[in-house]
Amino acid sequence: xxxxxxxxxxxxxxxxxxxxxxxLDSGCKSYERAEALIHSNMCSFVKGVLExxxxxxxxxxxxxxxxxxxxxxxxxxxDRIKFIHILDLPRKKxxxxxxxxxxxxxxxxxxxxxxxxxxxAEEDLLKILEGKSFKKKKESSGSIAILGARLKDDxxxxxxxxxxxxxxxxxxxxxxxxxxxxxxxxxxKSYAESLLNLTPCMRMAEDRSKLINKEFKGIIYNTIKxxxxxxxxxxxxxxxxxxxxxxxxxxxxxxxxxxxxxxxxAFFESTGIKKIEKKEALKGYFAGIDSGSxxxxxVIIDENKNIISYSIIPTGPRAVExxxxxxxxxxxxxxxxxxxxxxxxATGYGRVSIPFADRIVTEITCHGKGAFFIxxxxxxxxxxxxxxxxxxxLDDSGxxxxxxxxxxxxxxxxxxxxxxxxxLGVSIDEMAKVRxxxxxxxxxxxxxTVFAESEVISLIAQNKDQRDIIYALNKAVxxxxxxxxxxxxxxxxxxxxxxxxxxxxxxHAIESRLGEKLVIPFEPQxxxxxxxxxxxxxxxxx
Amino acid sequence: MDPVRFYSxxxxxxxxxxxKVNKLINFGLAAAYYYVNFFKDxxxxxxxxxxxxxxxxxxxxxxxxxxxxxxxxxxxxxEFLIAMDIKPLFIEAYSSFMSGFxxxxxxxxxxxxxxxxxxxCSYHKTFIGANExxxxxxxxxxxxxxxxxxxxxPTFRYLSRKYxxxxxxxxxxxxxxxxxxxxxxxxxxxxxxxxxxxxKRKLDIDKLREVVKIENKTRTVMKEYLxxxxxKTLLTSMTFEMYMLFASHVFIxxxxxxxxxxMLIDDIKRAPERRGKSIFFVHLLxxxxxxxxxxxxxxxxFHIAGSDINYDFLGEIDxxxxxxxxxxxxxxxxxxxxxxxxxxxxxxxIEKVKxxxxxxxxHLGCKQSIGGTFIIKNLASEMGIPFLYLDGxxxxxxxxxxxxxRTRLEAFLEML
Numbered sequence: 001x002x003x004x005x006x007x008x009x010x011x012x013x014x015x016x017x018x019x020x021x022x023x024l025d026s027g028c029k030s031y032e033r034a035e036a037l038i039h040s041n042m043c044s045f046v047k048g049v050l051e052x053x054x055x056x057x058x059x060x061x062x063x064x065x066x067x068x069x070x071x072x073x074x075x076x077x078x079d080r081i082k083f084i085h086i087l088d089l090p091r092k093k094x095x096x097x098x099x100x101x102x103x104x105x106x107x108x109x110x111x112x113x114x115x116x117x118x119x120x121a122e123e124d125l126l127k128i129l130e131g132k133s134f135k136k137k138k139e140s141s142g143s144i145a146i147l148g149a150r151l152k153d154d155x156x157x158x159x160x161x162x163x164x165x166x167x168x169x170x171x172x173x174x175x176x177x178x179x180x181x182x183x184x185x186x187x188x189k190s191y192a193e194s195l196l197n198l199t200p201c202m203r204m205a206e207d208r209s210k211l212i213n214k215e216f217k218g219i220i221y222n223t224i225k226x227x228x229x230x231x232x233x234x235x236x237x238x239x240x241x242x243x244x245x246x247x248x249x250x251x252x253x254x255x256x257x258x259x260x261x262x263x264x265x266a267f268f269e270s271t272g273i274k275k276i277e278k279k280e281a282l283k284g285y286f287a288g289i290d291s292g293s294x295x296x297x298x299v300i301i302d303e304n305k306n307i308i309s310y311s312i313i314p315t316g317p318r319a320v321e322x323x324x325x326x327x328x329x330x331x332x333x334x335x336x337x338x339x340x341x342x343x344x345x346a347t348g349y350g351r352v353s354i355p356f357a358d359r360i361v362t363e364i365t366c367h368g369k370g371a372f373f374i375x376x377x378x379x380x381x382x383x384x385x386x387x388x389x390x391x392x393x394l395d396d397s398g399x400x401x402x403x404x405x406x407x408x409x410x411x412x413x414x415x416x417x418x419x420x421x422x423x424l425g426v427s428i429d430e431m432a433k434v435r436x437x438x439x440x441x442x443x444x445x446x447x448x449t450v451f452a453e454s455e456v457i458s459l460i461a462q463n464k465d466q467r468d469i470i471y472a473l474n475k476a477v478x479x480x481x482x483x484x485x486x487x488x489x490x491x492x493x494x495x496x497x498x499x500x501x502x503x504x505x506x507x508h509a510i511e512s513r514l515g516e517k518l519v520i521p522f523e524p525q526x527x528x529x530x531x532x533x534x535x536x537x538x539x540x541x542x
Numbered sequence: 543m544d545p546v547r548f549y550s551x552x553x554x555x556x557x558x559x560x561x562k563v564n565k566l567i568n569f570g571l572a573a574a575y576y577y578v579n580f581f582k583d584x585x586x587x588x589x590x591x592x593x594x595x596x597x598x599x600x601x602x603x604x605x606x607x608x609x610x611x612x613x614x615x616x617x618x619x620x621e622f623l624i625a626m627d628i629k630p631l632f633i634e635a636y637s638s639f640m641s642g643f644x645x646x647x648x649x650x651x652x653x654x655x656x657x658x659x660x661x662x663c664s665y666h667k668t669f670i671g672a673n674e675x676x677x678x679x680x681x682x683x684x685x686x687x688x689x690x691x692x693x694x695x696p697t698f699r700y701l702s703r704k705y706x707x708x709x710x711x712x713x714x715x716x717x718x719x720x721x722x723x724x725x726x727x728x729x730x731x732x733x734x735x736x737x738x739x740x741x742k743r744k745l746d747i748d749k750l751r752e753v754v755k756i757e758n759k760t761r762t763v764m765k766e767y768l769x770x771x772x773x774k775t776l777l778t779s780m781t782f783e784m785y786m787l788f789a790s791h792v793f794i795x796x797x798x799x800x801x802x803x804x805m806l807i808d809d810i811k812r813a814p815e816r817r818g819k820s821i822f823f824v825h826l827l828x829x830x831x832x833x834x835x836x837x838x839x840x841x842x843x844f845h846i847a848g849s850d851i852n853y854d855f856l857g858e859i860d861x862x863x864x865x866x867x868x869x870x871x872x873x874x875x876x877x878x879x880x881x882x883x884x885x886x887x888x889x890x891x892i893e894k895v896k897x898x899x900x901x902x903x904x905h906l907g908c909k910q911s912i913g914g915t916f917i918i919k920n921l922a923s924e925m926g927i928p929f930l931y932l933d934g935x936x937x938x939x940x941x942x943x944x945x946x947x948r949t950r951l952e953a954f955l956e957m958l
Binding site: 069 | 654655656658661663692693695696697699700703722725728880881904907909910946
């Protein structure tokens with residue numbers, strides 16, 4: 001078995017040697033071993049691959065000089081595993097580049113022959129290549145394209161399973177290795193040329209615009225944390241294409257696939273890819289349960305969309321129990337029994353584990369729905385909850401047409417403020433008071449919760465006024481929220497929802513940055529649950 | 543109020559008026575130039591003063607004359623531009639100046655809000671942000687190499703598409719071979735053809751040979767300077783060592799840079815015998831970080847003994863075939879290829895300079911550099927020299943943990 005990473009690796013040579021090529025992924029729970037060998041600020045994918053190699057005692061690997069991180073991975077692995085080889089991969093594909101890559105492949109063959117004391121036959125390679133001969137590719141119009149940085153196979157599978165539309169993975173992990181070997185008299189050179197002609201990735205000097213111009217129904221664009229190549233293409237693409245575009249950021253750990261699927265589901269819902277048929281007008285009561293990371297909220301409405309009751313409770317260690325409890329309290333407040341509820345929609349992180357829900361819908365769609373119901377002039381919803389923050393763009397009919405979420409960290413969320421309140425030794429209510437007049441205008445420079453905490457500790461050590469520090473923290477959260485708004489463009493009227501909307505300090509800071517007043521609903525924490533209840537009544541998302 | 547902060551506030555308030563910001567930046571550079579010209583820092587050696595003026599002037603000139611300017615990255619071969627009298631603007635330097643003007647945060651936030659990754663190197667984010675706000679006037683041409691830093695190619699490609707300005711990407715192989723040499727030489731020939739078309743002037747090969755000749759001579763003087771470092775103490779600053787990048791890379795081959803190194807030799811000859819502790823830096827120096835400035839700028843106790851980035855190529859370029867010679871330089875720079883090349887170069891420099899300690903400032907987002915930190919650490923421990931690595935950012939001051947850095951840096955210096 002020979003491990004490899006990059007799609008430009010001469011995988012077919014490995015096969016011709018009779019070895020099994022295994023594309024390495026990360027999929028690790030931690031980078032404990034990797035971070036002992038390489039700096040923690042390296043790309044998460046490379047750290048994951050390194051962890052995988054060390055953890056599984058992988059002895060043979062072939063890399064290419066594809067990016068800074070992989071080149072350093074080679075440096076770290078050299079002299080550490082039995083066989084490691086790096087191929088110099090040109091970024092161009094002219095005849096001199098082909099010559100260069102051809103030599104590299106020949107050198108690899110010689111190196112592996114010497115290592116294994118085994119011969120190599122070109123006929124074996126030819127047979128393999130003939131088995132992978134070029135066929136006409138399937139029509140891709142009407143499909144959803146996954147573009148950008150490599151996306152893990154299991155996430156691709158989950159996306160495919162979550163809808164009925166054809167999904168095509170155009171990232172490196174989805175490359176179909178098809179070859180059209182013409183010149184058999186110089187098989188290796190012809191093979192080198194074919195490899196250089198694979199769909200160019202962002203590290204190549206070749207133009208990728210052909211890939212983008214296809215008539216897709218929508219694009220899911222993936223970037224990897226600390227891998228910066230693809231953000232350029234995304235930045236260019238988002239202003240260019242007029243088809244639905246969703247950006248996701250993965251870090252190649254298992255832990256964020258839940259968040260990714262929430263976004264993808266919401267994307268499918270907002271683009272009408274996932275449709276729920278409209279039911280006949282229903283009678284009775286309808287419930288929405290929002291199982292969030294910090295609080296679980298329930299709302300019950302009647303057939304005329306009047307809010308009959310609601311409840312907000314902290315999410316305990318078991319999301320299901322909290323959901324039952326919130327539901328029961330709401331029922332009790334309304335003087336109803338469970339049998340009186342015609343249908344229930346669950347939303348939020350814990351939505352999949354709520355057994356009594358008739359349907360599950362993402363919190364993005366629900367927040368959009370709830371916010372538009374309260375004020376139909378709302379075009380942007382800023383939701384800052386316990387662990388994530390999101391900005392949702394609505395069209396004139398209240399449909400979600402775009403959204404962005406914070407990355408996988410608690411920067412700028414309720415959790416950030418909770419940690420800071422604890423550090424300062426004040427209650428969260430104290431943090432929430434407006435600080436219009438400050439003695440000193442301090443700026444918290446770090447948005448990372450961990451770094452910001454040490455910054456606050458430094459400020460305490462410098463004897464800064466606590467109110468000034470709180471003011472600075474509220475400003476920091478506001479800055480993060482407004483930068484999310486800027487990612488989809490500003491458009492009023494704005495509504496702020498989620499627990500942090502109760503913090504007057506943050507609200508005030510966002511308003512001054514946006515230069516516009518925010519609509520704060522009477523109970524900002526129940527908007528998701530309200531949206532869920534409305535979907536439950538109407539049976540439609542938009 | 544601090545005048546620089548005051549100036550920075552004015553720029554930030556006018557960010558929605560790109561023409562005005564462009565003028566304000568040009569004004570700031572002109573003011574800096576005249577300030578340096580008339581108020582010489584008494585602590586600074588003559589050569590530093592000269593280089594300081596040269597660097598500001600070069601940025602100022604290329605920004606004011608975009609029609610005769612090409613944007614390049616630090617490792618682009620600018621010998622061709624010097625020979626053709628085209629003014630290079632190297633984007634890392636522009637970003638450093640913007641950080642000096644305290645507006646990098648605004649530019650970085652702008653780039654990120656347009657979708658550029660927040661983990662990208664801040665030298666690139668700052669430059670992209672400035673372009674997103676349209677505060678730079680587009681040049682006639684752009685040149686980037688693919689080597690050393692992953693950000694170069696996509697940043698230049700992004701900007702070239704944004705403006706519709708021609709870009710030449712020089713793909714530099716990771717390994718050295720005859721084929722690699724031919725591959726690069728051929729690209730250099732092609733690039734010059736494009737330059738000739740765009741700027742409507744011919745490259746005079748004899749002029750290029752002359753540039754290369756000066757470059758070779760400059761390197762001889764540079765090596766002489768290195769020999770003095772172990773016995774003399776020339777007090778300088780973090781900024782000076784970073785300004786050296788203008789001299790060791792983009793503008794090497796010009797007569798002014800040769801003069802600078804000659805002045806530097808005079809300065810170091812006159813400098814006192816070695817005293818205090820000398821620190822060698824790996825890669826970049828955080829010239830805006832307060833702790834580093836406090837501890838190293840013109841300090842008798844701790845002084846800067848150089849950085850390997852200023853000595854990444856110490857060979858001679860073939861004067862007869864400058865295209866081949868420059869191709870060779872590009873492939874063989876110690877920052878290209880396996881880390882062993884870099885390790886070997888650092889070892890040579892350490893043996894020559896004999897510093898008391900080594901510091902690597904791990905610039906956030908620079909994967910090629912931070913990915914080798916532990917390997918350089920092993921080298922230092924093998925050579926018995928104390929080594930410290932600190933995480934931070936050379937441009938975006940918000941990413942520097944001043945308190946934590948102070949404790950670590952001071953503990954390290956106490957240890958020496």
